[in-house]
Amino acid sequence: MKAILSGQAGVVVVQDGSTCWSRRVRDDQYNECRLEDIPFLFADCYDLMSVASTSPAQAFRVLENEWTHDRALQLVLILLDSDAHLRARNMAASGLEKLFSKETAQQFVLHRLYAYPLPKGADLIGALEFCARESCRIARDLLFTLRDDQQNIVAVREHWNRLSPELFSTSSEKSLLEQIAIEEGFFYGLSSSKSRLLGEMISQWVSNPRLRGFGNRKYIIEIWAKPFLSRPKEPTREQQLDLFKEGTQGN
Structure with missing residues (x-):
């Protein structure tokens, strides 16, 4: 049994052989549908995902999360x-x-x-x-x-845009890698002021299963992230308190 769903459409279709059922996020139950109905159920949606589900109930829970x-x-x-x-x-x-x-x-x-x-x-x-x-x-x-x-967001985006096309094996590879980087939170990780462990995060990104098809992924990510590894780190709450105490003692 497999399922196709879209959070944008709020619809999941479960298929078992040649039989399929659809359910909208507001519906109480599945309704049988035809295979030719599927394109119309997901018209203009770009977040389609296919999941292997053990039951229609499990597929519907995934839909609820995506919606x-x-x-x-x-x-x-x-x-x-x-x-x-x-x-x-x-x-x-x-x-x-x-x-x-x-x-x-x-x-x-x-x-x-x-x-x-x-x-x-x-x-x-x-x-x-x-x-x-x-x-x-x-x-x-x-x-x-x-x-x-x-x-930070501006800087990370501009540096990504400036990455040389020669780093990528095809013209479409950069676009595909960018989409994965957005979905997996790479842009957020590099831009967030809370990112104090960028080195560890980069290692995790390189080993992300979704990037296995990108042979040059390690070098690309390292080149992209390099300017932000030396970003001044925000002081912890304890360090802020120590600085405050030093300032008051000086007065």
Whole structure:
């Protein structure tokens, strides 16, 4: 038994031989469908994934997770959109707190928001105000961190864009590696001010099973990450307290 699903569409299709059943995230049960219906169920979705499932119930749980992740990302984008209706932004802020109670949803959103700098039209200040109004602590903290890391995000993205095409075996390999790097959190890891163990993280990235087909992966990742290995590390809370005590004693 295999399953095809999309968090964007909120649909999972389970196939067993020539028989298949579909279920939407809001449905209570599966309904039989035809093989020729599948392309229409997933029309215009680019997050299709195929999973080997032991049961329709297991496949549906995977769908619920993927739908939660995509929903969280869409709500964050609405919240940041200065052109979105005020009520829509308010509802987005309110809905995010529940979705972000799942750490995997936070991770999914962060990995994608850290892949590119915020566009000039993004209304981060307004988004923070909506979060404060709706008491959305988790979303507020995430956006504060995103704001503080924008300079790093710009630097990491620009350095990736400048990587020589000669490092890649084909013209499409860089695009494929970039997509994996976004999904696996490489951009987030390099850009995040919390990344104090970049050396260990890079070793983990190189051994990531999804990169086995990239023969030059170790060299590419090392070249990309090199400028950020020497980034000044933020002092720990204990170090900050020590510096504060030294300053007060000096006065």
